[in-house]
Amino acid sequence: MKKFSKVLRFTPKNYPDEVEAKVQQYKREGYKLPGRHALRTPEQLAGIRESAKINTALLDYLSENIREGMTTADIDHMVYAFTTDHDAIPAPFLYEGFPKSVCTSLNDVVCHGIPSPRVRLKEGDILNVDVSTIYKGYFSDASRMYIIGQASEEARRLVQVARECRDIGVQAARPWARLGDVGAAIQEHAEKNGYSVVRDLCGHGVGLQFHEEPDVEHYGRRGTGMLIVPGMTFTIEPMINAGAYDVFIDEDDGWTVFTEDGALSAQWESMILITEDGNEVLTQ
Numbered sequence: 001m002k003k004f005s006k007v008l009r010f011t012p013k014n015y016p017d018e019v020e021a022k023v024q025q026y027k028r029e030g031y032k033l034p035g036r037h038a039l040r041t042p043e044q045l046a047g048i049r050e051s052a053k054i055n056t057a058l059l060d061y062l063s064e065n066i067r068e069g070m071t072t073a074d075i076d077h078m079v080y081a082f083t084t085d086h087d088a089i090p091a092p093f094l095y096e097g098f099p100k101s102v103c104t105s106l107n108d109v110v111c112h113g114i115p116s117p118r119v120r121l122k123e124g125d126i127l128n129v130d131v132s133t134i135y136k137g138y139f140s141d142a143s144r145m146y147i148i149g150q151a152s153e154e155a156r157r158l159v160q161v162a163r164e165c166r167d168i169g170v171q172a173a174r175p176w177a178r179l180g181d182v183g184a185a186i187q188e189h190a191e192k193n194g195y196s197v198v199r200d201l202c203g204h205g206v207g208l209q210f211h212e213e214p215d216v217e218h219y220g221r222r223g224t225g226m227l228i229v230p231g232m233t234f235t236i237e238p239m240i241n242a243g244a245y246d247v248f249i250d251e252d253d254g255w256t257v258f259t260e261d262g263a264l265s266a267q268w269e270s271m272i273l274i275t276e277d278g279n280e281v282l283t284q
Contacts, residue, residue: 233271
């Protein structure tokens with residue numbers, strides 16, 4: 001979810017023949033285009049899909065086992081065991097120094113929460129669990145929200161609207177649209193429901209690396225941003241706050257992102273492949 005700043009240079013030969021004519025047209029019109037590493041070959045897609053199957057199965061397993069009374073460290077242990085039992089690697093582990101195998105973000109934690117034996121799930125909590133998998137060198141990524149016991153109507157509504165924002169973003173991510181169209185659709189739905197969209201973090205390309213081109217902002221203006229081209233794989237993962245969109249990073253651990261005003265935050269994440277006639281959801 002960190003913003004990816006590396007720019008990959010576009011050259012015509014980077015694109016498959018079936019999209020070349022459209023790419024050339026858009027290039028002449030001055031559109032921003034993704035670089036070659038943002039487009040996947042059939043061989044790469046086969047590997048990415050296998051990674052994605054494990055990632056989704058892991059979230060299904062967690063959905064069956066997360067419960068009141070367990071600690072977020074218990075979740076971390078489950079993630080590590082399930083992933084390694086499937087001959088895969090938890091991508092977050094030691095990524096830029098992150099100390100655990102999964103991000104567990106509770107209540108007013110927006111993202112990057114570090115699992116701890118001191119954090120125990122209790123009635124009314126809302127929890128985001130963000131899992132990422134490396135399988136045979138290919139990466140996948142997704143997160144889900146979990147409501148612990150009987151949460152408040154406010155919490156349940158936020159979780160539902162955050163899921164709708166993710167789904168609306170996926171629907172907007174179509175070939176030859178713009179990334180700004182995706183962000184605008186998400187922002188409009190969140191703000192219509194009285195919520196805000198976090199602006200300091202974003203979705204990202206994923207597949208050959210954990211974080212790649214492009215940045216996928218969850219707010220913006222229609223008709224702006226990079227052109228969405230068949231073959232791209234990236235995440236859509238809007239972080240929706242019940243209060244203002246301002247956030248801060250915990251100074252002690254350097255990772256955990258909180259809402260500035262202490263309001264609740266919720267997030268759902270999917271990884272998608274852009275196809276010639278729409279998109280394919282790889283993880284959810």
